[in-house]
Structure formats: structure tokens, C-alpha cells
Amino acid sequence: MALKANTVTPTKKIIVHSVSDPLPRAHYQRCPQCDTLFMLPVMKSHQSAYCPQCEAKIRDGRDWSLTRLGAMAIAMLLLMPFAWSEPLLRVYLLGIRIDANVLQGIWQMKEMGDPITAAMVLFCTVGAPLVLVCAIAYLxxxxxxxxxxxxxxxxxxxLKEWVMLDIYLVGIGVAAIKVQDYAFIQPGIGLLAFICLMLLSILTLIHLNIEQLWERFYPTRPATRAHDNLRVCLGCHFTGLPDERGRCPRCHIPLRLRRRHSLQKCWAALIASLIFLLPANLLPISIIYLNGGRQEDTIFSGIMSLASSNIAVAAVVFVASILVPFTKVIVLLTLLISIHFKWAYGLRLRINLLRMVIWIGRWSMLDLFVISLTMSLINRDQLLAFTMGPAAFYFGAAVILTILAVEWLDSRLLWDAHESGNARFDDGSAN
Ligand SMILES: [Zn+2]
Ligand SMILES: [Zn+2]
Structure with a gap:
């Protein structure tokens, strides 16, 4: 159930809560995305609140107790060894059975001489889910x-956006269809465990309400009076005045008006990812050795050959590997230029574009997952082998850099630039 926060006064209806479930009183809050100061009324625990200015989600009504999250973490921990080391896919290639699992694929990448790309895949599929489970256990x-x-x-x-088990599952599907051309393929036992692990991780991430965990573990008096100096913390989303050392009173990270060096860091990551995207698309990303011959494929030619057998899967890979990275770079470039030139128009569209690239950005890792799996499936030494080309590293690096660029961009700068652009426009029309 959604509740729109009131900009001026709290709602007249006061909702009474039981003592066991203490919820904050009506208080002032700044939106972490647009910096609007508004009054957040007293809310029921299952209610969500959205910013009146930019409609960013301020408060999420979904909340699970730590006990339930702990139970999920234990279930995930039990599933992990099976999901990662049991065969996901099984092929019969030239009379020999080959199994492929998550860890084997990553190991194969490392063996082929690319430990950095292997580390990227390892972090997104094994590292991040493991850290999630450990973090819940620690809490x-x-x-x-x-x-x-x-x-x-x-x-x-x-951590939320780095848990990419859902993307890996799609990667398993794409790899299976790719391999079909060469060998007879069967699902393995590990696949079931992997699907369960993925579903549990998604459920946990949806119901892991960090805002409410902050309130539970570190209850801090919220601002009950509107004050211009109130700042919102980007770490824990608490709105208040900085303490004597300039830190957020709740999470103790520096409480700044705007993220420091946001534009510089975002530009740096964006330019670096643009540079990496060139070799990523021009160099071969996969190499197939077939009967002594060597066939190299770039991202694009790989999609074209996939399209000849299965157009739908080719479309998925095209969107993930070409459309998404380039859209992301173009959108970020537009946003940064709009901040520099203080554009006064199209703010709503730009905010929506930014949200879209945050949402779709992680799907670009799909191609690397597919390569990692295919490599361990098609491997019969001299007869038939599939390895990755030099483009894989550049591609992975470009994807990670664009995720970081979005993370470093302080969206409040868009609103600042919009405001000063409007002021300039007003001056111009007055004169
Ligand atoms: Zn807002
Ligand atoms: Zn904080």
C-alpha cells in the first residue's frame, strides 16, 4: 500500500502503534535523490512512502524479521555447495560426457590466462551471495x-546489485542453446539447487529492509522541526544535522551536502568504460577450435551466428551485451553534460533515464557468464574447444566501470543544475 508523503504538514490521522513495534514519529526527511525536504507522516509498518517531488521510494513497507532473514541465510548456505559445484549442464561431446558447474567455469577462465575476468565472474556469482549470507549472520x-x-x-x-544469480541463470539458458549446435545437452543436478538458491536470494534481497534495520539497531531522534541545515546521509538515509565531527549521527560517515568529487569520479569511470568498450567490441570475445581450424567471434558476429539458429536468444544477448552498455554510456554522458550546462528542461525524462540504467545495468554481465559456462562445456582439447578472446576482459571492465559511474553520480546535482538553469532562464526573461 503506497502513501504519498505530505510536503507541508503531517496528516491529521495519528496511527497508534503497539509498544513492541516502535515506529518513528512524524518527522522531516530529505529525499536522497532530489534533496527535497518534506514531512513524513507516521506510517504503518507495511506502508511505503514516496518522495513528493521525484517519486523516489523513501520508505519500504516490506520488512522481514532478523530471525526470518537468518533462516533464509541458513537455507542459502546449505544450497550453495550444491549450486556451485554440482553440474548445472551435462553434454555428450564426441562420445564423452562433460559436466559444467559454476566454479569449474570460473577456474577454466583463470586457466586460460585471464584471472581478472575470472575474478569478476567469481565475485558476482559466488562472492556477493556469500557476503550477503555472512552479513546476515553477522547482523x-x-x-x-x-x-x-x-x-x-x-x-x-x-551489495544488492552485485548478487547476479538471476542473470547467471539466464546465462545457463543461453549457453545451453549455444552448445546445442555441437553436442547433446542435459540439465544437471546442480541446476535445481541453483534455481532454489537464486529464488531465495531474490526473496531475501526484496525483504531485506536496510532502512528499518537501521531504525531497529540504531534508533536516532529524527528531525521534528524543518531546518535548512538538515542533510540526508547517503549511507543510511537518515536526515539530520551533522555531529561535532561533521558525521552522520546514525552511521558515522561524513555527512556532506553533496557527494564529494561526484562529477570527477563519474566522468573518470565513464571515459574509462568508453575506452574499454572499443576493444570489447572490436577484438574477438570467443574463439572456437574445430577440426584444427580456428574461428574467432566478436560480440556482434557471435550474436549474428546465434541469430541463425535461435533469434529470440540472439535478441536477449544483443540487448544485454550491446544495447545496454551503449545506452548506459550515452545516458550517463547526456546526464553529465546536462549538469555542466545547467539544462533546465527534460529533468523528469533524465531522472527516469537514470533510474532505467540503474535497473538494467547489471544485465550486461550476461555474456561473460555464458562464455564461462560454454568454456567448460566445449572442451575436447585438439578436436573441439571453446575459449574466450581478449575482448572478454575489456567487456567485463567496461560493465563494472559503468555500474560504478552510476553509483558515484549524485543525482541531486541534476536537480541543482535544473534549479540554477531555471534561475538563469528567469533572469534572462526578466531583462
Ligand atoms: Zn525526491
Ligand atoms: Zn548515515
Whole structure:
């Protein structure tokens, strides 16, 4: 159930809560995305609130208790060894059975001489889910033992988009269709465990309400009076005045008016990813050795050959590997230029574009997952082998850099530029 926050006064209806479920009183809050100051009324625990200016989600009504999250974490931990080391796919290639699992694919990448690309795949498929489980366990244990939970809560907020099990599952499907041309393919036992792990991780991420965990572990008096100096913390989304050391009173990271060096960092990551995208698309990303011959494929030619057998899968890979990275770079470039030149128009469209690239950005990793799996499936040494080309590293680096560029861009700068652009426009029309 959605509730729109009131900009001026709190709602007249005061909702009474039981003592066991303490919720904050009506208080002032700044939107972390557009910096609008508004009054957030007293809310029920299942209600969500959206910013009155930019419609960013300020408060999420979905919330699971730490016990339930802990149960999910244990279930995920039990599934992990099976999901990662049991065969996901099984092929019969030239009379020999070959199994492929997550770790084997990553190992194969490392063996082929590209440990950095292997590390990227390892982090998104194994590292991030493992960190998620460990972080929940730490919260549960730390809560009992009274340890400092702040670093873990801050980290969990950033971790969400790096858990890419759902993308890997699509990668398994694409790899299976790709391999069909060469060999007879069957699903393995690990696939079931992997699907369960993916579903549990998605459920956990949806119901892991970090905002409410902050409120539960570190209850801090919210601002009850409107004040111009109120600042919103980008780490824990608390709105308040900085303490004597200029830090957020709740999570203790520096409470700044705007993210420091946001534009410089975003430009740097964007330019670097643009440079990496060139070799990523021009150099071969996969090499197939067939009967002594060597056939190289770039991202685009790989999609073209896939299109001849299955047009739908080719379209998925095209969107993930070509359309998404380039759209992301173009959108970020437009946003940065609009901030520099203080554009006063199209703000709503730009905000929506930014949200879209945040949402779709991680799907670009799909191609690397497909390559990692295919490499361990098609491997019969001299007779038939599939390896990755030099483009894989550049591609992975470009994808990660664009994710970081979005992360570093302070969206409030768009609103600042819009405001000063409007002021300039007003001056011009007055004269
Ligand atoms: Zn807003
Ligand atoms: Zn904070």
C-alpha cells in the first residue's frame, strides 16, 4: 500500500502503534535523490512512502524479521555447495560426457590466462551471495553480542546489485542453446539447487529492509522541526544535522551536502568504460577450435551466428551485451553534460533515464557468464574447444566501470543544475 508523503504538514490521522513495534514519529526527511525536504507522516509498518517531488521510494513497507532473514541465510548456505559445484549442464561431446558447474567455469577462465575476468565472474556469482549470507549472520550474531553493526549495514546497501544469480541463470539458458549446435545437452543436478538458491536470494534481497534495520539497531531522534541545515546521509538515509565531527549521527560517515568529487569520479569511470568498450567490441570475445581450424567471434558476429539458429536468444544477448552498455554510456554522458550546462528542461525524462540504467545495468554481465559456462562445456582439447578472446576482459571492465559511474553520480546535482538553469532562464526573461 503506497502513501504519498505530505510536503507541508503531517496528516491529521495519528496511527497508534503497539509498544513492541516502535515506529518513528512524524518527522522531516530529505529525499536522497532530489534533496527535497518534506514531512513524513507516521506510517504503518507495511506502508511505503514516496518522495513528493521525484517519486523516489523513501520508505519500504516490506520488512522481514532478523530471525526470518537468518533462516533464509541458513537455507542459502546449505544450497550453495550444491549450486556451485554440482553440474548445472551435462553434454555428450564426441562420445564423452562433460559436466559444467559454476566454479569449474570460473577456474577454466583463470586457466586460460585471464584471472581478472575470472575474478569478476567469481565475485558476482559466488562472492556477493556469500557476503550477503555472512552479513546476515553477522547482523544476527552481532545484535546478540552487541558488536558494531554499522559497517555491515552500510555495505549491505551497496551489495544488492552485485548478487547476479538471476542473470547467471539466464546465462545457463543461453549457453545451453549455444552448445546445442555441437553436442547433446542435459540439465544437471546442480541446476535445481541453483534455481532454489537464486529464488531465495531474490526473496531475501526484496525483504531485506536496510532502512528499518537501521531504525531497529540504531534508533536516532529524527528531525521534528524543518531546518535548512538538515542533510540526508547517503549511507543510511537518515536526515539530520551533522555531529561535532561533521558525521552522520546514525552511521558515522561524513555527512556532506553533496557527494564529494561526484562529477570527477563519474566522468573518470565513464571515459574509462568508453575506452574499454572499443576493444570489447572490436577484438574477438570467443574463439572456437574445430577440426584444427580456428574461428574467432566478436560480440556482434557471435550474436549474428546465434541469430541463425535461435533469434529470440540472439535478441536477449544483443540487448544485454550491446544495447545496454551503449545506452548506459550515452545516458550517463547526456546526464553529465546536462549538469555542466545547467539544462533546465527534460529533468523528469533524465531522472527516469537514470533510474532505467540503474535497473538494467547489471544485465550486461550476461555474456561473460555464458562464455564461462560454454568454456567448460566445449572442451575436447585438439578436436573441439571453446575459449574466450581478449575482448572478454575489456567487456567485463567496461560493465563494472559503468555500474560504478552510476553509483558515484549524485543525482541531486541534476536537480541543482535544473534549479540554477531555471534561475538563469528567469533572469534572462526578466531583462
Ligand atoms: Zn525526491
Ligand atoms: Zn548515515
Amino acid at each position: 544476527w550474531l552481532g545484535n546478540v553480542l552487541g558488536m558494531n553493526l554499522r559497517p555491515v549495514l552500510l555495505m549491505l546497501d551497496k
